[in-house]
Amino acid sequence: MRTKAIWISAALLLVCAVLFMTLETRGSWEFVLWFRGRKLVALLLVGAAISTSTLLFQTIARNNLLTPSIMGFDALYTLILTLSVFFLGSVGFNQLPPEVVFLVTVVVLIAAALALFGTLLGQHRADLMRMVLTGIIFGVLFRSLTAFGVRMIDPNEFVTIQVKSYARFNYIDVNLLWMSLVLSVAAMAWCWHLRRRLDVLALGFDIATSLGEAVSKRQTQILILIALLVAVSTALVGPVAFLGLLVVSLARLVAPNERHATLIPLAALIAGIVLVGGQTLLERVFDLATPLSVVVDFVGGFVFLVLLLRKART
Amino acid sequence: MISIENLSYEVGTARILQDVTVTLPKGGMTALIGPNGAGKSTLLSHVARLLPIQTGKISVDDLEVGNCDSSALARRLAILPQQVHFATRLTVRDMVAFGRYPHSQGRLRSEDHNKVAEALEAFGLTPLQNRFLDTLSGGQRHKAHVAMTYAQDTDYLLLDEPLNNLDISAARALMALLRDLADNSGKTIVIVVHDINFAAQYADHLVVMKQGQIACEGKPVDLVTKALLTDVFDTDAHVALIEGKPFVMP
Numbered sequence: 001m002r003t004k005a006i007w008i009s010a011a012l013l014l015v016c017a018v019l020f021m022t023l024e025t026r027g028s029w030e031f032v033l034w035f036r037g038r039k040l041v042a043l044l045l046v047g048a049a050i051s052t053s054t055l056l057f058q059t060i061a062r063n064n065l066l067t068p069s070i071m072g073f074d075a076l077y078t079l080i081l082t083l084s085v086f087f088l089g090s091v092g093f094n095q096l097p098p099e100v101v102f103l104v105t106v107v108v109l110i111a112a113a114l115a116l117f118g119t120l121l122g123q124h125r126a127d128l129m130r131m132v133l134t135g136i137i138f139g140v141l142f143r144s145l146t147a148f149g150v151r152m153i154d155p156n157e158f159v160t161i162q163v164k165s166y167a168r169f170n171y172i173d174v175n176l177l178w179m180s181l182v183l184s185v186a187a188m189a190w191c192w193h194l195r196r197r198l199d200v201l202a203l204g205f206d207i208a209t210s211l212g213e214a215v216s217k218r219q220t221q222i223l224i225l226i227a228l229l230v231a232v233s234t235a236l237v238g239p240v241a242f243l244g245l246l247v248v249s250l251a252r253l254v255a256p257n258e259r260h261a262t263l264i265p266l267a268a269l270i271a272g273i274v275l276v277g278g279q280t281l282l283e284r285v286f287d288l289a290t291p292l293s294v295v296v297d298f299v300g301g302f303v304f305l306v307l308l309l310r311k312a313r314t
Numbered sequence: 315m316i317s318i319e320n321l322s323y324e325v326g327t328a329r330i331l332q333d334v335t336v337t338l339p340k341g342g343m344t345a346l347i348g349p350n351g352a353g354k355s356t357l358l359s360h361v362a363r364l365l366p367i368q369t370g371k372i373s374v375d376d377l378e379v380g381n382c383d384s385s386a387l388a389r390r391l392a393i394l395p396q397q398v399h400f401a402t403r404l405t406v407r408d409m410v411a412f413g414r415y416p417h418s419q420g421r422l423r424s425e426d427h428n429k430v431a432e433a434l435e436a437f438g439l440t441p442l443q444n445r446f447l448d449t450l451s452g453g454q455r456h457k458a459h460v461a462m463t464y465a466q467d468t469d470y471l472l473l474d475e476p477l478n479n480l481d482i483s484a485a486r487a488l489m490a491l492l493r494d495l496a497d498n499s500g501k502t503i504v505i506v507v508h509d510i511n512f513a514a515q516y517a518d519h520l521v522v523m524k525q526g527q528i529a530c531e532g533k534p535v536d537l538v539t540k541a542l543l544t545d546v547f548d549t550d551a552h553v554a555l556i557e558g559k560p561f562v563m564p
Contacts, residue, residue: 196420206364206395212388212416258403
């Protein structure tokens with residue numbers, strides 16, 4: 001389990017984190033540590049939440065190309081936010097404590113994800129193509145509904161949504177940081193607890209059932225975890241389309257085996273390296289010339305295409 | 315003993331199984347035979363709880379399928395499904411080691427390692443144990459999967475078409491191994507086979523299915539006759555007796 005790949009990534013991540021904290025510091029150390037420290041925690045948290053949710057989704061869908069964001073999970077999150085601004089008005093919405101909004105959104109997201117994707121995964125003999133297509137159509141539907149909702153409300157209220165519906169790594173919503181930290185650490189502890197069961201689930205319904213796993217029950221639990229992790233990352237930085245796919249594919253490439261005990265930490269470390277390292281480079285070296293999300297989505301989208309084409313050839 | 319009472323199964327308007335009541339004896343090898351689409355695999359999948367029971371009841375000794383702890387059943391009964399597709403990259407050894415999961419929950423103890431080594435040896439997979447499954451031929455991959463079912467070390471072994479993809483030597487070796495498990499380790503083997511000759515040669519008990527129902531059951535020598543082939547399989551083949559066992563001329 002303690003593989004070389006994990007140690008190397010951990011070391012790289014440490015280097016990135018130290019650079020992130022110390023490059024070009026001015027003023028009092030206390031302020032710098034607090035200001036950048038919070039951001040560092042948020043980036044690491046987002047990385048781990050995105051990589052773990054992607055990995056879990058790929059395990060229950062048994063496909064290495066699908067991710068929660070391709071299936072429209074984060075679009076659903078944005079839609080829920082838009083609808084609540086639409087119905088409550090931005091004044092009413094902003095008066096609510098962000099923690100309450102976040103928790104309610106998480107609960108709604110979990111319920112919606114179970115209703116939509118639970119039935120899809122429940123038919124264990126259903127073919128993958130139908131699932132992918134359904135997911136993509138859901139994603140488009142959620143985005144269109146969000147766009148529709150946005151057009152219906154007045155421009156001032158739109159600003160409230162706009163901030164929340166684009167990926168942003170420079171202005172992380174730190175209000176929710178502590179609550180997200182608690183929720184995602186709990187979710188990830190649960191994933192770690194399930195790691196051996198996840199290995200069995202990856203073998204498919206028939207074999208996993210034959211080995212004594214209650215597959216449908218586990219899929220429901222895992223969908224809840226995915227919804228929770230997606231909610232955390234989307235609340236903190238907004239929707240990031242291809243980061244999950246990028247880091248999980250990289251983890252599979254360097255991992256010596258596909259056990260979850262290896263993949264979960266490795267993917268989280270790689271996600272940390274991409275986010276913290278990328279943010280350091282863009283903030284300190286390129287002076288914020290390009291947003292990190294653009295770079296991540298560009299590279300991630302490229303990896304997606306390469307994987308797709310390679311799969312088509314074999 | 316596996317007892318199946320009044321099992322029916324429908325998909326849409328098609329009735330796949332119609333009120334099947336049958337008892338599969340404990341010990342020995344029972345073969346399910348019948349024409350394509352007779353419901354053999356569906357019956358086996360129900361016993362292994364791969365399909366939900368719509369009406370009827372199945373029990374494996376004292377465990378009622380569908381109402382008992384799935385992991386308790388996994389220590390009693392193992393199934394080799396007909397089609398297996400792998401999404402993950404696994405080595406042969408990892409694959410076979412999954413057979414120990416019901417006993418070890420993923421933490422392999424030394425007895426599990428011994429059992430895995432034994433399974434690899436029994437199927438001649440020891441030289442291939444570190445190869446990835448996707449680098450093997452269909453037949454070798456199939457063997458690895460049978461080895462995993464073997465490593466599960468359950469009282470009951472259900473195999474759905476285990477001879478697919480296997481050449482004559484591998485098929486005979488597998489049947490001989492299953493025979494040995496039934497005779498010397500007290501296992502109960504239930505097997506779905508298409509080749510009646512393999513069934514007649516190796517099984518103790520035949521259950522013949524037709525159109526979702528049990529047509530007849532009994533010893534191969536009594537059952538495999540010209541009349542059976544005409545009635546159930548709808549073909550006019552000649553049956554010879556060779557060394558006291560029936561043999562269907564192809």
